[in-house]
Amino acid sequence: METTWYLYILRCGDGTLYTGITTDVEKRLEAHSSGSGAKYTRGRGPLELVYREECGGHSEALKREWAVKQLSREQKLALIAVPAAQKNL
Numbered sequence: 001m002e003t004t005w006y007l008y009i010l011r012c013g014d015g016t017l018y019t020g021i022t023t024d025v026e027k028r029l030e031a032h033s034s035g036s037g038a039k040y041t042r043g044r045g046p047l048e049l050v051y052r053e054e055c056g057g058h059s060e061a062l063k064r065e066w067a068v069k070q071l072s073r074e075q076k077l078a079l080i081a082v083p084a085a086q087k088n089l
Contacts, residue, residue, distance in 0.1 A: 009049075010049060018044075
């Protein structure tokens, strides 16, 4: 059985957005918040999970992450503006 992967977007304390993938969103958010996550998020707290999307397998998650990272900031803001019931938060 294949592990489920998720795409997630964090809003950093400075207003920037960080996009990543993981199999455990809550654990990854804890890692980012404690400073052991991505270098980009260190010192940019507080961090807020603003979007989560189930992607299926690792390959699909990588493809979706790449696609989201190609979006403009305005397009990412539109993506995270989807009603909470549809975000899987």
